[in-house]
Amino acid sequence: MKKYFLTDEWKVIEDGFDKSYNRVTESIMSLGNGHMGLRGNFVEKYSGDSLAGTYLAGIYYPDKTVVGWWKNGYPEYFAKIANSANFIGIDLKIDGVTIDLAEVKFRDFKRVLNMKEATLSKSLVVELPDNEIKIEAVRFLDQVNKELALIKYKLTPLKKSVQVELTPYLNGNVKNEDANYGEFFWQGIACTAKDSLDVLTMKTKKSEFEVSTAMQYQLNKKAQVTPKQAENYLARKISLTAAKGEEIILTKYIAVCTSRDYPQSEVPEQAEAKVKAAVKQGYTKLFAEHKQAWDLIWQESDIKISGDPAAQQGIRFNIFQLNQTYTGHDPRLNIGPKGFTGEKYGGLTYWDTEAYCLPFYLATHAEKVARNLLLYRYHHLEKAKENAAKLGLKGALYPMVTINGEECHNEWEITFEEIHRNGAIAHAIKDYVDYTGDKEYLVKYGLPVLIEISRFWADRAHFNQYKDKYMILGVTGPNEYENNVNNNWYTNRIAVWTLNYTLTTLKNLKNNNSKHYQKLLTELTINPQELELWSEIAEKMYYPYLKEYSIYAQQDGYLDKEQKTTADLKQADLPLHRNWSWDKILRSPFIKQADVMQGIYYFKSDFNQADIARHYDFYEPRTVHESSLSPCIYSILAAELGREDKAYQLYLRTARLDLDNYNHDTDDGLHITSMAGTWLAIVRGFAGYEVKAGLPTFRPFLPQAWTDFEFKLNFRGRRIKVKVDSTQSHFDLEAGDPLKIKVYQHQYELSTAENLSIKNK
């Protein structure tokens, strides 16, 4: 596959401009700082194909929903992250002619995403009939002062002097491309122009989020300035003459404040104050702090790969985007599948967060970051209970897709039936507690969630008198290429796990602190019969089984399908979801993403190597990995089985998914949550890292294509550096108290005083 972007270990470089690829490049070149995000759009006018995108965390519009046929229980709206006021724009006129980058001739074009510094820069030379203008622009979204965005825009006439008109602007007339009825999500509140400062205030309709965007600029030369104003639009027209070779530098400071963070009446003045303070501090100082913050992020979460620059670029890109999307500073936020890089999926939260992203944040950030991801669900518990009640069920059903705790998705087979998401949300509590040892969280915030999820499972299962078993009918498992199946093994298994974990947690609490236990029972109106029922369901759960293969069946009737493997598929069939009708997909044996194997991944300790191998050998050949969340799970399990080449091959399927536009859909935005999957494949897979019984354990190997790889782990106050080379694995405690770790099942003591090197197996 031809690579569009140049390979560089810290940069993504577009060298020369391909119009037809622009939407992909815009996605790739996205910037974000957890508070806001921008696609890599040009600041200048660009009349070509483009998705201009400015997104603010948590600012959404409840878009009127669209369904083929309304069904009782469907949500009324689908929340969409609102594409917000364009604040990067700077219109440029040279000698009275507007520069439109889709029309004008230029050379030496470069657009560079610098991942180390989290900047996007662009340079080119515009070729005019009688002149050449060099343009260099760089921008960043401040990682320290998250409400700030800065743009430095340089312009130099190369052949002769020119009349320049630069018009930095704020434009609130922005529509979501993904709006069901083409509605405009915003209403303008105020356009305020004072002295050199502009403040545009807009409010989302219905959801009523108020957003003020303030702008000031600096120019390295005196110029004539005319304020401009129109509906939801503020600008400053700056006119000047630039001599040949003279460098004109415009610095645009932007502050974006929202009523999520301030009382509504204060939002405009906050934005004004922030932008003024920014100008006062100046670009250089702000950038230095921003860069320093990113240095710290990289210090904790970087993975270094030697011997394979493309792999290095790929993993850094993924880690970079994860860190741009979610910083953990606000428990009301979460991680959308597209982050701030596009509008698909409405910018909302899926179970991806718990199942794929949480381990990344646990290992590479302060504990509070992962804790905030968990608290997000804790805070939505009441809404999850309402959601279950809407379906006529007890307990809590977390939504499949949400921004504020309410369900947004509206396909019955997903919304109502893909209930295994509840299991991942419960299991994340265990992951967090096992990793951090934070038992207090478990009791205070974990248990209320676990109990309501258990209630849901208990009510959703029913007793089958003919088989003397409990069953869960009518579900969609992680493999969404099956809908409305009975007894999806993964769902049944994770339901039972939830019940058992909740029961064990309660029992431990009873043994350790019976007073608190009694209080809890009263508070949560738990009675002993309820706990007995949970225990009975857990014991008598039915699991579909394939005698012929001595493995669990994905669901009842799986073996009734015509048994084929991916080897039977033609290239023209792939991806199935584009080439086959839905019914053909559903009745085929092909699996979209790890399903039984997702369960084996979660509950690996319940299976021996032979068990895992039997399941793997049956299901992997039937899996088409048409979810970007699939290969990492198989990669980790292949690594577990010592199938190193297979593990590496599977890792490759998503390692550069967006950078190489592997699925031809990066124009829609990046696959943010699946980026965590490649981190998992390396750290959990290649290094075999897991926390077992409170001990970090490793089973490392080095993929043949690499010289070595290295990463860091946060673990209960320590920072451990792990480096795997072709012969040895090195463990270096960079910070924190000594601790025990296990490597290939042997236990070692690790301290800052002494490095540990273990020969690879």
Added chain:
Amino acid sequence: MKKYFLTDEWKVIEDGFDKSYNRVTESIMSLGNGHMGLRGNFVEKYSGDSLAGTYLAGIYYPDKTVVGWWKNGYPEYFAKIANSANFIGIDLKIDGVTIDLAEVKFRDFKRVLNMKEATLSKSLVVELPDNEIKIEAVRFLDQVNKELALIKYKLTPLKKSVQVELTPYLNGNVKNEDANYGEFFWQGIACTAKDSLDVLTMKTKKSEFEVSTAMQYQLNKKAQVTPKQAENYLARKISLTAAKGEEIILTKYIAVCTSRDYPQSEVPEQAEAKVKAAVKQGYTKLFAEHKQAWDLIWQESDIKISGDPAAQQGIRFNIFQLNQTYTGHDPRLNIGPKGFTGEKYGGLTYWDTEAYCLPFYLATHAEKVARNLLLYRYHHLEKAKENAAKLGLKGALYPMVTINGEECHNEWEITFEEIHRNGAIAHAIKDYVDYTGDKEYLVKYGLPVLIEISRFWADRAHFNQYKDKYMILGVTGPNEYENNVNNNWYTNRIAVWTLNYTLTTLKNLKNNNSKHYQKLLTELTINPQELELWSEIAEKMYYPYLKEYSIYAQQDGYLDKEQKTTADLKQADLPLHRNWSWDKILRSPFIKQADVMQGIYYFKSDFNQADIARHYDFYEPRTVHESSLSPCIYSILAAELGREDKAYQLYLRTARLDLDNYNHDTDDGLHITSMAGTWLAIVRGFAGYEVKAGLPTFRPFLPQAWTDFEFKLNFRGRRIKVKVDSTQSHFDLEAGDPLKIKVYQHQYELSTAENLSIKNK
């Protein structure tokens, strides 16, 4: 239940006006003549809640579709019968004030649907501060000259003379209520006013059907007339003075011609010519012919019930609406679930036609009427093949919902999976051939359809190596409260039936006319291996079975559901589709409409009484009959089992479905296709009428609530009158050659010379 309409054997009478019930009344009072239909709207201005509806057979707009999530294979559009130019309107001003029936005071209001004459009339006295105006209006859609509509409008001042302004108009500015994006489906082509004649020509967008509506009027008094014109609007303002007691009579003649029937360029002149001819003939003559045509219809299709006027009104209403909706004059037309009475379901064709309506038309109309219903599908064979190909399958898959042969529905579980519809379409061929003996149709038009449907079944089934059986996975059966199930017994059974019937037909052809047979094999590229495969599939089809009950299972896994019956439901649960979420419905055992029992109804001769009873006793208590197509099937089977009371109870559930607004949804339009179900319940159920081996057979009984009932049957050139009273059944051959019939399994000879009376069992 309080009845809103007065009971009358030939009329539906609204005595006094209830605004809040107006939409229901408008549905009930609909008129149609197969070419066009009108809801029972007022001619005068009515600013209250109303669905003004004028629909022309076959004139549709391909409305942009709406889906929750696009799936490969979904149709691009959903055809909607376009709500067309309002031609009934007559604005009325009295002394300069517009009469708005939603605002003005009136008394002695009556709206009467006369089913015998197929007219809608209305009378009332408008009470003005200083006067009273009597209004009487009557309209009909001409059953002979199907492009004509006539309205007679009478007005009499009762207290003193008044200035009257009558404005008959044509208004093309009509929108469908059911438009996905609020689009206007029409574009105006021409407004032509000549002398006393107006022609409005409109064209549907995209589908480009041109429709000309021509209007002329007559008035029984000289008046001042001013033509009026606006966009898509033509009118004549008629001003006059009416003396106290003076009867002013306005007769409005309308002709509606469409480019479905004439070359586009001729449409306006055709409408003009038709309306001129109508005026020439005059109201009285046209009405007399219209009435005569309806007399003939009633002579063939009436059911008389003595001793129960409400039942009499109910069945006549149903027969009336069926005859209004489809007359069989045009094989390009079919029967929409709402006919011309509303916009729900887009006015399209479902499998209801073949499964429920065909027997009615076979027994009560000339053979060509049923034949045209079959030809409709024959003409769509190529599109059905394209539809199968879209799903990656061989043969033909007829659409679930269509107007022109292309699929319109867009829920995967229906569109792609409710494939049993193919079976009903195949079976209708057998029904027609068995009834009429028209073997020529079978070979010429039937076989090509049967073969392509067989090819579809053969490709859709697959061989299961583990069970040594063929299976059909991923279907939705007639019971739409199950989606995406495996091995729906009904589907598997009707698939096998199709294969066998096709094979038998081919074999008979081979034996009788081997030359034609050979030609056919070549034409349809059938090879012997293909026939062998069909035969193997038919032999080795898998049928789910419940050993515990010695009955066929609705589908695999049905008994895994929590087994409850309708006795376990609370009133607040019903109807389930309004009160339960879809997942709860799906995993419940409750059955929307006859599914296994639909198969037993079709293939009754394969089961003995005990078999039928076992299935009935298992499935009926689990059936909620939330499709209006369900009770009739159970009623017929109850009758078959000699459970007369049950048969009658089930018949009652739909006998007056719309007249009593039983399901609270008649405001959307009438349940046209299910009306055939009540006819079936009486004729097939109570009278036990079936054609077996070419002989009409009967198993009559009289419901206890009735004194007697009587109906007529067309059968191969004969007309048989059947009357069942409390002791005997009487068979009277009114026309045609002598024939053999069977009553309670005994054979009799019937001739016009002699009546036959048989004691009831």
